[in-house]
Amino acid sequence: MTNSINTVTSQTLSSDVLESYRSRGYVRIPSVLSVDEVAQCLADAQEQLERHEKLSWDTPGEGNVMDWIAEPEAKSAVMRRLALHPGITGIAERLAGRPLRMFKSELLRKRTTGGTRTPLHIDAPAFPIAGSASTLTAWVALVDVPVERGCLTFIPGSHELPQREDAWFIDPFDAHPELRWWPQVTVPLRAGDCTFHDARLVHSAGANETETARISLATVYMDAAATYNPAPAGAEPTYQDEVPGIEPGQPFDTDRYPLIGATG
Ligand SMILES: O=C(O)CCC(=O)C(=O)O
Numbered sequence: 136m137t138n139s140i141n142t143v144t145s146q147t148l149s150s151d152v153l154e155s156y157r158s159r160g161y162v163r164i165p166s167v168l169s170v171d172e173v174a175q176c177l178a179d180a181q182e183q184l185e186r187h188e189k190l191s192w193d194t195p196g197e198g199n200v201m202d203w204i205a206e207p208e209a210k211s212a213v214m215r216r217l218a219l220h221p222g223i224t225g226i227a228e229r230l231a232g233r234p235l236r237m238f239k240s241e242l243l244r245k246r247t248t249g250g251t252r253t254p255l256h257i258d259a260p261a262f263p264i265a266g267s268a269s270t271l272t273a274w275v276a277l278v279d280v281p282v283e284r285g286c287l288t289f290i291p292g293s294h295e296l297p298q299r300e301d302a303w304f305i306d307p308f309d310a311h312p313e314l315r316w317w318p319q320v321t322v323p324l325r326a327g328d329c330t331f332h333d334a335r336l337v338h339s340a341g342a343n344e345t346e347t348a349r350i351s352l353a354t355v356y357m358d359a360a361a362t363y364n365p366a367p368a369g370a371e372p373t374y375q376d377e378v379p380g381i382e383p384g385q386p387f388d389t390d391r392y393p394l395i396g397a398t399g
Contacts, residue, residue, distance in 0.1 A: 142166050145225030145396070156230045160294035160336035161322075167223050167275065168327035177277045177326070179213035180350050184244055198251040198342075207242040207352065214242065218354045223273050223329060224395035227356045230331055231269035234359040236387060236394045238262065238270070239375070245285045245342070245349035252285070253340035257293075258355070260303035262334060263376050265364035265384075267357040270334035276324040277350045285343040287330060288321040290314060294335035304371065307337045359394055362386050 143152070143164050156162040168176065183204055192200040204210070208218040217223075218240040228235050264270060280286045290307075299310050308315050314337060321341075322330055332338060334355070343349045363381045380389055 143226070144222060145229045148226060148229050153230065156331065156333075159289070159291035161289045161291070161320075161330055161332040161338075162230065163322050163324065163328065163330050164226060165325065165328045167220070167226070167329040168217075170327065172217075173277060173327040175213055176217050176275075176352070177350065179211050180207070180242055180277055180352070183207055183210055183214065183242055184348075184350070189244075192253075194251050194254065198249050199246055200251055200253050202244045202246065204242040206240065208237075208240045208354075214240070214352065217275065217352055219393065219395055221396065223275065223354075224356070226329075227271060227273055227331060228396040231271060231356070231358075233269060234394065235269070235356040235396065236359045236361075236392050238264065238355040238357045238361075238387070238392060240352060240354040243349075243351050243353055245340075247343060247346055247348055250285070250343050252342045253287075255290075255307050255337055255339040257298075257302055257307060257335055257337055259298060259334040260300070261375050262355070262357070263363060263365045263378060264357050264361045264387075267361035270355065270357045270361075271331050272334065272353050272355050273329055273331050274351055274353045275329045276326050277352065278347060279326050280324045280349055280351070281345075282321055282323050282341060283344045284347065284349045285341040286321060286323045287332070287338055287340045288319050289330075289332060290317050290319050290337040293317065293337040294333040296335075296337075298335055356395060357387070360386060 189202040191202050207214040363378050365376050
């Protein structure tokens with residue numbers, strides 16, 4: 136089965152979409168995966184979630200935000216193809232306007248019960264990355280994700296606010312109180328749709344209030360020339376600070392961080 140003829144590709148991405156991504160910090164692209172690709176990726180994702188150790192993000196007193204599998208692309212060929220999917224990575228490079236490489240991929244699951252919302256946050260301060268003018272996440276839905284299944288919500292334009300060093304550890308509303316009054320956009324996705332968001336954009340997601348697990352793959356891409364920048368000694372590290380095999384200040388130039396799209 137094929138996608139509809141209106142499917143957006145890196146070649147057909149319009150200047151309006153590019154402009155919208157740059158000014159709002161996110162964009163929704165429908166049907167980046169065909170129906171067959173969704174079925175194959177979902178089956179593989181469910182198997183991984185069944186078989187492999189999961190990490191868990193919990194909010195004390197509220198419940199489980201999500202479970203996830205780190206490096207799913209190293210665990211199956213299907214997930215590697217999805218993390219490096221030419222349609223998705225081609226669009227990522229157009230949006231970024233520069234060559235990119237993959238930083239990481241995570242297979243996410245929001246449970247059907249006992250779950251809670253994903254708190255407002257920005258991603259960039261959690262990434263040990265320097266020299267990346269454009270770091271962005273492709274969040275690909277592998278099941279339908281309507282509002283009540285916990286789709287993502289973005290605060291358009293918030294990626295242009297000044298970034299604080301401690302931003303990973305504080306509520307974005309405390310960092311920028313005026314943000315409380317900015318519009319938030321909630322973006323439901325059909326299975327096979329994708330959003331791209333800038334790593335500096337404030338975002339959150341709802342709880343899953345349905346009987347179906349919310350399953351998605353979130354892959355982060357960074358400038359091809361970005362360098363490893365761990366938390367300085369004495370600073371509180373984020374959970375993503377460990378980058379084996381690369382010295383601080385060096386590019387992420389190993390097979391673990393492949394070049395993508397046109398450059399890969
Ligand atoms: O999936 C979610 O609920 C949050 C994902 C997220 O924050 C991200 O991919 O940056």
